[in-house]
Amino acid sequence: MKISPDITFLPKQGHSREEYEDAFAIADETWPRRFAVADGATESAYSRVWANMLVKGYVDVGPDADEIASWMDERRAAWRTFVKAQEQDMPWYSAAKVHEGAHATLLGCTFEADGFWEALSIGDCCLFQLRDSELITTWPFTDADAFTNMPPLLSSQESDKPADVQWMSGSWEAGDRFLLATDAVASFLLSDGRAKRFARPEVNREALIATARAQGAIRNDDCTLLVLTAEAGS
Amino acid sequence: MAYSAEISRTSPTAILFLLDQSASMQDPFxxxxxxxxxxxxxxxxxxxxxxxxxxxxxxxxxxxxxxxxYFHVGVVGYGQRVQPVVRPAAEYGVTDTLIPISHLADRPLRMEHRVKEVADGSGGTTKRRVQTPVWFDPEAKNGTPMCQALDLAAQSVRDWIDLHPHNYPPIVLNVTDGEATDGDPLRYAQQLRSYATDDGEVLLFNIHLSESEEAAVEFPDAIAEVPPDEHARLLYQMSSTLPFSMRAAAEQEGYRVTLDTRGFVFNADPAALVRFLEIGTRPSTLR
Structure with a gap:
């Protein structure tokens, strides 16, 4: 068995690829297979760096509920090291900004060889699972109206408030498809059976997203969609 | 829907502060x-x-x-004179009242060095030297030429709208502790609010700083909530209703808001001033 990933990502309209602040990571060589997407907050600096630290940290470690607190501490320590290296000769606003920290949402999913999967989410990325072309899991949101401009975020700074981490698990089998999406695509996929359409192997997802964005059906935000297909073979 | 234009580098909005610098501003709250x-x-x-x-x-x-x-910003003081009190460095060659915010960032009047307690990342705190920018100093002289200030604001936003006709409309925040000494400001306020982009009319919000220990009247949605004081009612009439994003920001601060809630505070203390300015400068999500 194997899990084959297919990634589609687009920066905000009017922004360059260097300004794309979502992130994704894939570890599909050995079991357990791990995949993650994240969305760095626009109003913090170096959000892309932080979002990348989170997705890479997720696919490297795959923390469970017992390990998540220490996993976050390690990511924050990495962030402090990064900040220290940047501090020289910064203008006042960059220095202040970097000390405010960066913020991101995160969705990670781990697949075990025995057909078990477990996901964690902080914020408003969404996971969809399809079997025989039917949607069997939509998580953590099931409704496009649930999205707000202020989702829970994972901060690079220590906080008195623990991060709002949610967990989900299930089983997978050959032929299943999983969609991991950051918020703009996720809210779009939640209506009109779009998740099913986007999961089909033959569709050009980038073109569909670009068209939907041009029509105003997807709001102008970074878009990331990771489609995973469970297949027989190695 | 009005007041929904995206705010981005290619489509900025404008925020203009009008600050009373009359002699009575020397007094404490x-x-x-x-x-x-x-x-x-x-x-x-x-x-x-x-x-x-x-x-x-x-x-x-x-x-x-x-x-x-994302923002073009201006600060106009009105007291002894009516003029912009924040100017960008001469090399930008900008003479407008509304200045791209990056120009302000690059050139404050001075940087003040302060020591701030910050979290040290392992549960404690540590002292860190922070640089605090200052763009202008307090001033308090003469009367309250609010009409002239509103007139200057109207010229500035009109010029700005000519260049940005589709953008989120300019927001004007007027802070005062007294009555206009140069005429009827309602007429000037109506003139200012008559200018519009495709996304809506110019927003004018007013805050009156306290003279008494009476509680502040914050974000009223009916004139009956405003004290029966001619000056208070005039400022209420001058004020725009809050657009959607600012109603949401006000609700987050714990205010009860309706579609008729106006961007107006009477008899504000310093904390109410901070909340008013914070809510009034939340036009919508930045892209």
Missing amino acids: GGAKQKGDAAPSKARVLADTVNKLLQNLILRCAKEDGVRD
């Missing part, structure tokens, strides 16, 4: 005076608050590659 505290003057509190707000606006726009021009 109403409550503080009666208690006999050695309280700072209203002019001092206002300058500190607006300098801090400019800093926060810049930080909202700051990314690793610099400050993005």
Whole structure:
């Protein structure tokens, strides 16, 4: 068995690829297979760096509920090291900004060889699972109206408030498809059976997203969609 | 829907502060005076608050590659003179009242060095030297030429709208502690609010700084909520209703809001001033 990933990502309209602040990571060589997407907050600096630290940290470690607190501490320590290296000769606003920290949402999913999967989410990325072309899991949101401009975020700074981490698990089998999406695509996929359409192997997802964005059906935000297909073979 | 234009570097909005610098701004806030505290003057509190707000606006726009021009910002003082009190460095060659925010970021009047307690990342705190930018100092002289200030604001936003006809419309925040001494400001306010982009009319919000220990009247949605005072009712009439994003920001601060809620505060203390400016500068999500 194997899990084959297919990634589609687009920066905000009017922004360059260097300004794309979502992130994704894939570890599909050995079991357990791990995949993650994240969305760095626009109003913090170096959000892309932080979002990348989170997705890479997720696919490297795959923390469970017992390990998540220490996993976050390690990511924050990495962030402090990064900040220290940047501090020289910064203008006042960059220095202040970097000390405010960066913020991101995160969705990670781990697949075990025995057909078990477990996901964690902080914020408003969404996971969809399809079997025989039917949607069997939509998580953590099931409704496009649930999205707000202020989702829970994972901060690079220590906080008195623990991060709002949610967990989900299930089983997978050959032929299943999983969609991991950051918020703009996720809210779009939640209506009109779009998740099913986007999961089909033959569709050009980038073109569909670009068209939907041009029509105003997807709001102008970074878009990331990771489609995973469970297949027989190695 | 009005007031829904995206705010981005290619489609910025404008924020203009009108600050009363009349002689009475030398006095402390109403409550503080009666208690006999050695309280700072209203002019001092206002300058500190607006300098801090400019800093926060810049930080909202700051990314690793610099400050993005989501906002064009102006600060006009009215007292002895009516004029912009914040100017960019001469090399930008900008003479407009409304300045791209990156130009402000690059050239404050001075940087003040302060020591701040910050979290050390392992549960404790540590002292860190922070640089605090200052763009203008307090001033308090002569009368209250509010009509002239509103007129200057109208010219500035009209010129700005000519260049940005499709953008989120300019927001004007007027802070005063007294009555206009140069005419009827309602007429000037109506003129200012008559200018519009495709996304809506210019927004004018007013805040009156306290003279008494009476509780503030914050974000009223009917004139009956406003004290039966001619000046208070005039400022209420001058004020725009809050657009959607600011109603949401006000609700987050714990205010009860309706579609008729106006961007108006009467008899504000320093904390109410901070909340008013914070809510009034939340036009919508930055892209």
